[in-house]
Amino acid sequence: MVKRGRIVAFFLLVILLFSTMGSTVNGIANRINLGLDLQGGFEVLYDVKPIDGQKMTKDTLESAASALEERVNALGVSEPNIQIEGDHRIRVQLAGVKDQNEARDLLSTQANLTFRDVNDKVLLNGSEIEGAKQAYTQNNQPNVVLTLKDPKKFGEITQELSQKAATRENLLVIWLDYEKGKDSYKAESQKQDPKYLSAASVNQKLSQKEVTIEGGFDIKEAQNLAKLINAGALPVQLKEVYSTSVGAQFGQTALETTVYAGIIGIGLVFLFMLAFYRFPGFIACITLAIYVFLILLVYDWMGAVLTLPGIAALVLNVGMAVDANIITYERIKDEIKRGRSIPSAYKAGNRRSIITIFDANITTLLAGAVLFYFGTSSVQGFATMLIVGILISFITCVYGTRLFLGLWVNSRALNKKPRIFGVNPKDIEDLSEDKGNHFPKTKFDKVDFVKHSKKFFTLSIVITIAGIILLSTMKLNLGIDFASGTRVDIQADSALTQQEVTKELAEINMETEDITLSGQNNERATAQFKGALSKDEIAKIKDHFDEKYGTEPSISTVSPTIGRELAKNALYAVLIASLGIVIYVSIRFEWKMALASVIALLHDVFVIITLFSLFQFEVDVTFIAAILTIIGYSLNDTIVSFDRIRENMGIFKPKTDKELADIVNLSLRETFTRSINTIVTVVITVLALLIFGSESIQNFSIALLIGLIIGAYSSLFIASQLWLVWKKKEMKKGPKKSIEKEDTL
Numbered sequence: 001m002v003k004r005g006r007i008v009a010f011f012l013l014v015i016l017l018f019s020t021m022g023s024t025v026n027g028i029a030n031r032i033n034l035g036l037d038l039q040g041g042f043e044v045l046y047d048v049k050p051i052d053g054q055k056m057t058k059d060t061l062e063s064a065a066s067a068l069e070e071r072v073n074a075l076g077v078s079e080p081n082i083q084i085e086g087d088h089r090i091r092v093q094l095a096g097v098k099d100q101n102e103a104r105d106l107l108s109t110q111a112n113l114t115f116r117d118v119n120d121k122v123l124l125n126g127s128e129i130e131g132a133k134q135a136y137t138q139n140n141q142p143n144v145v146l147t148l149k150d151p152k153k154f155g156e157i158t159q160e161l162s163q164k165a166a167t168r169e170n171l172l173v174i175w176l177d178y179e180k181g182k183d184s185y186k187a188e189s190q191k192q193d194p195k196y197l198s199a200a201s202v203n204q205k206l207s208q209k210e211v212t213i214e215g216g217f218d219i220k221e222a223q224n225l226a227k228l229i230n231a232g233a234l235p236v237q238l239k240e241v242y243s244t245s246v247g248a249q250f251g252q253t254a255l256e257t258t259v260y261a262g263i264i265g266i267g268l269v270f271l272f273m274l275a276f277y278r279f280p281g282f283i284a285c286i287t288l289a290i291y292v293f294l295i296l297l298v299y300d301w302m303g304a305v306l307t308l309p310g311i312a313a314l315v316l317n318v319g320m321a322v323d324a325n326i327i328t329y330e331r332i333k334d335e336i337k338r339g340r341s342i343p344s345a346y347k348a349g350n351r352r353s354i355i356t357i358f359d360a361n362i363t364t365l366l367a368g369a370v371l372f373y374f375g376t377s378s379v380q381g382f383a384t385m386l387i388v389g390i391l392i393s394f395i396t397c398v399y400g401t402r403l404f405l406g407l408w409v410n411s412r413a414l415n416k417k418p419r420i421f422g423v424n425p426k427d428i429e430d431l432s433e434d435k436g437n438h439f440p441k442t443k444f445d446k447v448d449f450v451k452h453s454k455k456f457f458t459l460s461i462v463i464t465i466a467g468i469i470l471l472s473t474m475k476l477n478l479g480i481d482f483a484s485g486t487r488v489d490i491q492a493d494s495a496l497t498q499q500e501v502t503k504e505l506a507e508i509n510m511e512t513e514d515i516t517l518s519g520q521n522n523e524r525a526t527a528q529f530k531g532a533l534s535k536d537e538i539a540k541i542k543d544h545f546d547e548k549y550g551t552e553p554s555i556s557t558v559s560p561t562i563g564r565e566l567a568k569n570a571l572y573a574v575l576i577a578s579l580g581i582v583i584y585v586s587i588r589f590e591w592k593m594a595l596a597s598v599i600a601l602l603h604d605v606f607v608i609i610t611l612f613s614l615f616q617f618e619v620d621v622t623f624i625a626a627i628l629t630i631i632g633y634s635l636n637d638t639i640v641s642f643d644r645i646r647e648n649m650g651i652f653k654p655k656t657d658k659e660l661a662d663i664v665n666l667s668l669r670e671t672f673t674r675s676i677n678t679i680v681t682v683v684i685t686v687l688a689l690l691i692f693g694s695e696s697i698q699n700f701s702i703a704l705l706i707g708l709i710i711g712a713y714s715s716l717f718i719a720s721q722l723w724l725v726w727k728k729k730e731m732k733k734g735p736k737k738s739i740e741k742e743d744t745l
Contacts (some may be wrong), residue, residue, distance in 0.1 A: 006411035011406060016284060019538035021293045028293075034095060035307035035694070038057050038255040038610075040248030040552075041095035042103065045562065046238040048088050056088055056236075064236045065090055071106050074227040079416030081305070091236075095305070100245050100552070101539040104225060107239050108535060110177040111228040112434055115157070118169045120178070123157045132229035134222040137214060142222035144213040146229070155207030161201050173199045174213055175223070197225075203276060240535065241559040245542075247552030250491060252693040254308050261608050262315040265688030266292070269318055269681050276677060277329050279420040283324040283405045284397070291321055291389075291396040298388055307381035309622060312689055312697050316704070317389030319682035320633065323360070323674075324397035326681070327640065328353040329421070330674045331333045336418050337441075339429045345411045350402055356643040359588055361390050363639060364632030366580045371628045374573040376566070379625045386629065442669040448667045449716060450661045450724065456717040457523060460603055467610030474613050479620035480556060482570075484563035486529040486538075489554040489696075490545055496521045510537065510542050518695055532557040570624045574605065585639070592726045593642045601634045604710045608703055620702040633682070637675060637715040644671050645720065656729050668716055679712045 036043055048064055050056045061084050072080040072094065081093040097103045113126035130147040137143050148154050157172075163169040167473050173185050173195045198213050217225065232447035246254075266611035270288065273281035295314060299306060332349030340348060365387060372383035408414055418425055427441070480487045490501060496516045505511055505527060514528040533541075546552045558566075578598050585594035605627055612619055644667040654660040686708065 003411045006407045006581060007413060010407040014404070016373055017290060019700065021290070024297065025293060027632060028296050028316045031300050033303065033305045033493060033689070034251075034255070035310070035643040036093060036095040036244075036251065036306045038306065038311075039096045040251040041093070041097045042100045042243065042245035043090060043091065043093045043105070044104070045085070045091045045238055045242040045541075046108070047241045047561075048090055049237040049239065051235070051237050054235075058087075058679060060104075060235060061087070061090065063232060067232060067234050068092060068107060069550055071227070072103075074231055075103055075106060081109050081723040091242075096248075098248075101535075101542055102220070104535050104539070105226060106227060108233075108320070109228055110234050110237065111231065112177050112233040113229055114175045114178050116173045116175055116178065116185070117161065118171050118173065120173075120184055123172070124154070125399045126229065126233050128153070129229060132226040134219070135212075135610075137212075139213070142219045144217070144222050144225050146211045148211060151207050152208050154211070155205050158202045159205035159209075162204050165201075165203055170202050171199045172202050176228075180315045185261070185543070189390065194374055199402040200227060201235065201505045206567050207704040215694050221515045222424065240532075242557065242562045243538075243552070244556040245538070245552075246554045247546075248493070249551040250489065250554045253456040253491075254696060255311075258311045258315075258689070258693045258697070261688045262311060262685075264692055265315050265685035266318050268684045268688065269322060272677075272681060272684065273325070275320060275323075276422065278422050279414070280325070280332070280405060280410075280422075283401055284322060284329075285406075286404060287325070287396045288318060288322060288398060291392060292318065294392050294396065295389055298392065299385075302388075304384060305381060306385075308694060308697060309379065309382035309625060309700070310385040311699065312535045312693070313382045313385035314389065315685045315689060316629070316682065317386065317393070319685035320678075321389060321393040322681045323678045325401055326674050326677050327356055327360075328398075328401060330671075331675075333421055333672065336421060336423045336425050337429065342414050342417070342421075343409055343412075346405070349454070351513055351661070352647070354398065356640055357394075359643060359675070360636040360639045363581055363584060363635040364629075365390050365453065366584065367577050367628045367632035367635075370573050370577040374576075375571040376621055376624065379621055382622075382625045418696075441467075442666075442672075444672050447669060448665060449671070450665050450721065453721040453724070456721065460602070460714075460718060463610070464603070467606055467613075469719035471613050476609065476613050476619050477616045480558045480563070480616045481621040482526065482563050482567050482619065484558045485531060485598045486533040486557045488527045488529070488541060490525045490527065490549070491519075491551045491553070492523050492525075494550040496525045497522070498525075501525045501527060504544065504548060505541075508540050510541060524695065532559050538737060558618045560674070566621060570621075573624065573628060574631070577628055578602070581631075581635055585635075585642075589642055589646060591728075593724050596719045597635055597638045597642070599722060600638055600714040601631050603718055604634050604707055604714050607710050608707050611706055612703070617699050617702060620699065622697060623703055626700050626703035626707065629704060630711055633708060634711030634714060635732070637711055638719045640674060641671050641720050642723070643669060643714055644668075647725075655731075658733065660727055660731065664720055672716075675716065678706055682708055 025414050048056065050060065054060065054259070065082050065084055069080065069082055070092065072082070072092070075094075081091075081095075083090055084090045085662060092107060094103055111126070112128060114122050115124035116122055128149050130149045132144055132146050135143055135145045135196060161170045161172060172186075172646065175183070175195070176197055178196075185199070186194065188196055189199070199712045200214075200523075213225070266288070270285045273284045273288075275281070277284065281725055292314070295317070332345050332354040335345035335348045336342065336347075364623050366388065368386040370385065372380050375383055414420055418428060429441075490496070496517060498517065501515050502511075502513075508535075510529075512527050512529050516526050518524045518526065533555070540553065542552050578601070581601070582591075582594045582598055608627065608630065611617075612623070645664060648663045648667050652659065652663055654663055683705065686701055689697065691703060693701065
């Protein structure tokens with residue numbers, strides 16, 4: 001008899017959840033902070049150096065960070081992010097800042113104000129200034145008015161200067177960031193545009209509270225000077241070692257295209273699950289919708305910043321999260337085919353799948369944690385979303401699915417309806433026939449994965465040798481993240497040509513031959529410069545192309561020091577992730593499986609690198625994010641296969657090489673549908689990002705697409721086959737400790 005109360009509870013619960021989601025999702029989405037790559041702005045990493053022989057201490061860094069925050073507040077930027085990194089660096093992120101050139105000047109200028117005589121002797125310094133404001137002269141020209149702390153001292157200084165009128169040394173020279181040994185009044189006074197702010201003649205004693213600086217300023221220059229003086233001089237010297245700036249239009253375009261790509265990708269995943277898994281697929285769509293909502297909710301609670309790679313990770317997470325559903329549904333289908341009733345198959349499928357899901361996701365979490373630790377800010381955004389997504393998938397795609405599907409199963413409405421689970425009644429065995437521990441039938445019984453293992457080993461060896469030769473001759477096309485330099489992305493409303501961009505750059509004395517065009521109509525151009533451009537050169541480029549095309553270009557600069565550090569950190573990340581995986585898989589399975597897994601994933605990484613070298617795709621910092629994601633995913637796939645091998649080893653207890661090979665074949669056949677379906681769902685989302693997403697994550701999407709396909713290949717034909725070879729050798733030497741382990745957490 002059908003228990004309708006459980007069905008009513010299902011619909012009430014779904015209506016309640018979706019009503020809550022519908023009424024709150026817009027508010028949550030609007031509250032989430034967008035990164036500078038989605039709303040424009042800039043990020044700069046400063047190398048902090050002491051001045052006047054002081055030592056670099058934690059207090060010095062904190063004082064510098066506080067001074068920078070004061071300056072940012074003067075800009076009126078909402079929610080700036082200023083972080084101390086290590087023992088000599090400060091990173092500043094200003095999303096949504098309108099005038100990036102003004103912000104950069106305001107941040108990096110030392111703002112050490114001094115009053116000197118013509119012989120460069122200091123008479124007053126910035127510490128004796130109470131405040132500053134922008135004002136106007138009688139002729140309505142912008143100037144800056146300083147308020148002094150001690151008018152009496154100023155009177156004494158001016159009285160002494162006024163007595164030097166006969167020698168024409170009665171000048172009060174006001175400097176901003178005077179550099180000892182480099183600057184002098186005598187040299188600067190001969191220039192048309194001297195470095196000092198003003199040099200006023202003093203003919204009498206001036207015991208006044210306010211002093212006016214008239215330096216031929218425009219209103220913006222006067223306002224900025226007043227802001228700098230009020231914020232105070234920096235207690236350190238700052239040197240830019242990395243910076244990236246994104247024009248508002250670039251950010252808006254990236255946001256719109258990537259969200260559009262995400263909607264398409266997630267929608268296609270929903271359709272696939274409905275078509276292949278039918279009613280359980282419908283349940284998966286419900287839990288995936290809740291999954292996306294919960295991720296946005298957690299991001300809102302965390303106050304996290306959503307970046308372009310973060311959106312890509314969210315879309316990718318949907319493809320990976322559905323894997324938990326696929327693993328569970330495939331196990332339920334297996335149990336139904338073995339003759340179990342729907343309720344019995346549901347319980348057995350859930351019990352057998354949870355350990356596989358746990359092991360597979362832990363390894364991806366490990367890769368995400370390593371990525372977060374070694375990554376830069378944008379990559380950390382990707383890693384954060386990846387980690388949050390994996391954790392939430394346990395709530396929705398594991399326990400949420402059990403709750404919703406369990407209500408229907410326990411209502412008995414699905415009893416004796418295997419087709420609802422995608423099972424043909426003809427494929428169901430009769431449990432009343434006691435066949436012992438026989439090998440169950442699968443759709444792929446004619447496929448012999450083991451038979452051609454030597455051919456696959458040979459293929460991989462050939463690819464590896466070819467890759468070594470290719471890398472030694474063609475090298476990798478390293479982006480500025482690793483090679484250092486400057487990248488300028490220019491956008492126009494109409495098609496651009498290399499000649500046009502070259503001409504425009506030449507007009508501002510910025511020449512490079514490295515110009516590439518992109519976009520559907522070549523409306524985007526990327527110019528790369530070997531050296532890291534100065535802030536003045538960056539300002540010149542921004543102003544020129546903003547005036548020319550109405551859109552500020554996006555500019556990234558990386559110093560050689562940072563390039564080397566990024567390369568070193570990328571190598572450390574891959575090695576530490578691999579070591580962690582070896583340790584975990586050795587504990588959960590056995591060392592042979594761990595070693596086979598790592599060899600397979602290193603094989604995947606090498607193939608991707610080889611293909612990037614062959615096609616000369618640019619290798620940037622997001623490429624490393626893709627590599628570590630692939631490591632997690634490739635291992636995820638391998639763990640599922642090894643988990644089934646471990647289970648079947650416990651059931652059938654092989655004693656010969658043939659029986660061992662049969663178990664590997666059986667395990668791969670049983671998990672093959674899951675492997676194919678999982679890769680289809682993830683590839684769908686990656687293809688959506690690649691085709692419809694922002695061009696700035698195109699290489700990231702290409703690396704993921706290649707890696708996902710290669711990862712499926714290696715889990716089937718490299719990792720499991722290597723383990724089989726080693727296990728056969730172990731059996732010949734005599735009985736060893738079994739890999740059977742308790743199937744509980």
